Amino acid sequence: MPSNEQRRQNAKRKLERQLERRAQRAKRRRLLGVVSAIAATVVVAGGVYYLATRDGKTEPAAQSSESSAPPEGKTTGGPCAYLETPGEKAAKAVGMPDDPNPTPNQGTTQVTLKTDQGDVPLTLDRAKAPCTTQSFVHLAKAKYFDKTSCHRLTTTQGLKVLQCGDPSGTGSGGPGYSFKDETKPDMKYTRGTLAMANAGPNTNGSQFFIVYGDSQLPPNYTVFGSVGEDGLKTVDKVANAGPEAGARGEGDGKPKLPITINEAVVAN
Template sequence: MAVPTSQGPLPLRLDRAKAPCTVQSFVHLARHRFYDRTVCHRLTAYPTLKVLQCGDPTGTGEGGPGYQYKDELPVDLPPAPSDPTGVRRLYGRGVLAMANAGPNTNGSQFFVVYGDSALRPNYTVFGTVGAAGLKTLDKIAAGGIEPTTQDPAPVDGIPVLRTELLGVRPSCRP
C-alpha cells in the first residue's frame, strides 16, 4: 500500500493472512480517503516503546471511523528480551499494528514501530513497513517530540516534524 507522507514515503505491506478483518478495514478506509490529510499525532521514545501513531482524523488520539472491530491478536511474536516475566512480546522494527483503547476497540488508529518495542501481545499486527518507510520513520524519530511547559524533555507526545498522510491508496507495490 502506498502511503506518501509530508516527511517521505511510508510503503506498507499488508498481511491479510494474519489479520483479514484489520486489512479489510484499513483498505476500506484508504479507498474512501479517510486517512487523507490526517496527521501522525504521537511519537514515543521510551527505551522499550518506539512507535509513530497515526490514523486519527481529529489528531488528538481520541478519534476513529465510528465503528470498532475485534482483535486479531498475534500468536507468533517472540518474547521481549527486556522482559524477565515473559509477558511482553517483541514488536520488531518495521511492524505495522493497530492502536486500541482496550480489547476489541480497533478502529482507524495504527502505529508503526521504528525501534524494537516490548509490548503485551494486545495489538493486532497487520503488516510491515518497507525499507523506504524505515528511513522516513528514522527521520521523524530523529526530529524528536514537541516539548511542553510541563515536560521540557518528553518521551511521548507530538512529533516535532509534522507528519501528514497525504493520500493513502491501495497498490500492488510494497
C-alpha cells in the same frame, strides 16, 4: 429442548456481547492510544509487568450494571462483525466496511502513505489479520487517511513508535465503528512492525502505529503488516527530531517534525 451444542453456542454469543459492552462502558470516550510510555519494566514472579496509562489518565473500571451500557449499534453480517459505535461519532464520515463471507485471508495488499516527509509503503498481510486488513483498505479507499497528521511519537526506552490514523489529530478519534482483535500470544513488535492501536480488548478502529525500533509491548495489539526500510527512512527522520513535551511525559508527544499523510494509495 436445546441441545448441549446449542446451549454452548448461545453462551458463547452471550459472552461476546457482554465483552463488547464492557469494552464500551470502560471507554466512554475513545482513547485509541497505543499503551503510553512504558515507565518501568519490572520482573515479577518470572513475568514482565508493564506500567501503562493513556493520556495521563488511568483506565476506568468496567461497571457491573448492564443498564448503564451505551446503546449498541448495528453489526455487519459477516465473520468480522464490524460494530457501529453510536456514542462515538466518526472523526470523518466513512461508513462501515464490507464484510463478505468468507473473509479474504490470503496474500498481501500494498498501501503507500504519501506523506509530506516522504513515501511510507505498507505491506498488509491478510493471512495475519484478515478483518483488520479489510478495514484498513476500506478506510484508505474511502480517503479517510488523506490530509491527516501522525499525532504521536514515542522515543522512550522500550517503546519506539509513530502513531497515525486519527483525522482529528487528538488521539481520540475513530471511524465510527470498532472490531475485534486478531492477536496471538507470541506476537513481537520489532522494527518494521505495523499494528493497530486500541483502547482495550476489541476496540480497534482506525488508529495504527509503525514500530521504528524494537519495542516491549504485551501481545494486545493486532499486527497486520510491515514497513520496509525505504519507508522506515521516512519514519526515522521524524523520530530523530523527537517529540514535543506532552502530558504523558518526556519522550512521548506530537512529533517535533510534523508528518502529514497527504494520500493513502491502495495498489491492489
